[in-house]
Amino acid sequence: MNPSRSATARAHPNIAFIKYWGNADDHLRLPANPSLSMNLDGLYTETTVTWRDDLDTDQLTLNGQSDTGAACRRVSAHLDALRERLGIRGFATVQSANNFPMGTGIASSAASFAALTLAATSAAGLTLSERELSTLARLGSGSAARSIPGGYVEWHVGQTHEESFAESIAQPEYWALVDVIAVVSGQHKKVGSQEGHRTAATSDLQAARVTGAAGRLATCKAAILERNFATFAEVVEHDSNLMHAVMMTSRPPLFYWLPATLAIMEQVRQWRQDGLSVCYTLDAGPNVHCICVKQDAEQVRQGLAALSGVQEVRVAGVGGPAQRVNN
Numbered sequence: 001m002n003p004s005r006s007a008t009a010r011a012h013p014n015i016a017f018i019k020y021w022g023n024a025d026d027h028l029r030l031p032a033n034p035s036l037s038m039n040l041d042g043l044y045t046e047t048t049v050t051w052r053d054d055l056d057t058d059q060l061t062l063n064g065q066s067d068t069g070a071a072c073r074r075v076s077a078h079l080d081a082l083r084e085r086l087g088i089r090g091f092a093t094v095q096s097a098n099n100f101p102m103g104t105g106i107a108s109s110a111a112s113f114a115a116l117t118l119a120a121t122s123a124a125g126l127t128l129s130e131r132e133l134s135t136l137a138r139l140g141s142g143s144a145a146r147s148i149p150g151g152y153v154e155w156h157v158g159q160t161h162e163e164s165f166a167e168s169i170a171q172p173e174y175w176a177l178v179d180v181i182a183v184v185s186g187q188h189k190k191v192g193s194q195e196g197h198r199t200a201a202t203s204d205l206q207a208a209r210v211t212g213a214a215g216r217l218a219t220c221k222a223a224i225l226e227r228n229f230a231t232f233a234e235v236v237e238h239d240s241n242l243m244h245a246v247m248m249t250s251r252p253p254l255f256y257w258l259p260a261t262l263a264i265m266e267q268v269r270q271w272r273q274d275g276l277s278v279c280y281t282l283d284a285g286p287n288v289h290c291i292c293v294k295q296d297a298e299q300v301r302q303g304l305a306a307l308s309g310v311q312e313v314r315v316a317g318v319g320g321p322a323q324r325v326n327n
């Protein structure tokens with residue numbers, strides 16, 4: 001084995017403040033609307049890719065176990081895209097592990113495909129720009145485009161593959177927000193986001209959500225750059241509610257909320273009225289991401305841990321970019 005054909009990379013998941021839901025082009029994963037997120041520090045996927053000439057198929061080891069099912073096919077399809085676009089030869093062994101649970105609304109696919117893209121291209125001896133890496137990661141999972149750059153990240157819609165990429169709008173230290181995640185279910189979600197993106201357009205509300213997205217993004221971006229929590233909280237909760245309204249009114253409908261989810265959302269609003277700088281946002285799952293300022297994070301963590309239905313609380317600050325790890 002040629003050691004220069006192996007590389008390891010780490011990437012953080014991200015939580016979207018302005019959501020990506022639905023594609024303008026499913027094949028290229030060109031999104032219906034622009035989105036904005038923050039990377040989650042402390043949570044990561046670490047992936048090692050080794051390109052080999054002696055294999056006749058790609059091989060995946062996921063969290064220590066060999067996988068030949070759907071996850072392996074999706075990884076292999078992404079490697080096909082990289083092989084085709086970058087002229088990489090051979091098949092690969094891929095070892096990937098997360099330090100957080102998969103399929104529960106903490107976006108494991110974003111971190112996975114960002115780490116896979118960086119490791120696979122590095123292992124092939126390529127040094128790509130952040131923009132190129134972001135466009136390529138997007139082909140594996142849309143939100144993975146946002147896990148390549150660091151800190152607070154905006155994903156531009158774009159009309160072509162090359163134009164649809166994400167970039168930082170502020171570095172992690174610009175504003176010390178914290179995501180305090182209330183885990184209400186550790187079960188793997190029944191309907192994944194890939195399927196959800198395809199049904200989004202069946203909701204009568206999707207067109208209205210998409211039309212307003214650029215305006216909400218501008219409001220959210222300005223609030224981050226001004227460190228204005230009140231404006232930030234309002235637009236983030238509104239955007240999350242809009243996405244879930246689309247999900248619930250799609251055909252067939254998608255209900256990700258559990259009773260505990262709604263109770264936490266109400267509690268978070270009450271805490272904000274009582275003076276804490278905290279708001280909620282939810283991805284395609286029942287767990288509630290409570291975004292707050294650093295000074296209030298411990299109080300929010302304790303408050304969430306005391307609520308019935310909360311199985312676990314995870315705390316993540318703002319994370320940096322996807323990075324290579326020496327191996």
Ligand code: PMV
Nearest residue numbers: 016019020142143193283284
């Ligand atoms: O990248 P995907 O296909 O897993 O889509 C992510 C969709 C949401 O997490 C629900 C929203 C977002 O913008 O991250």
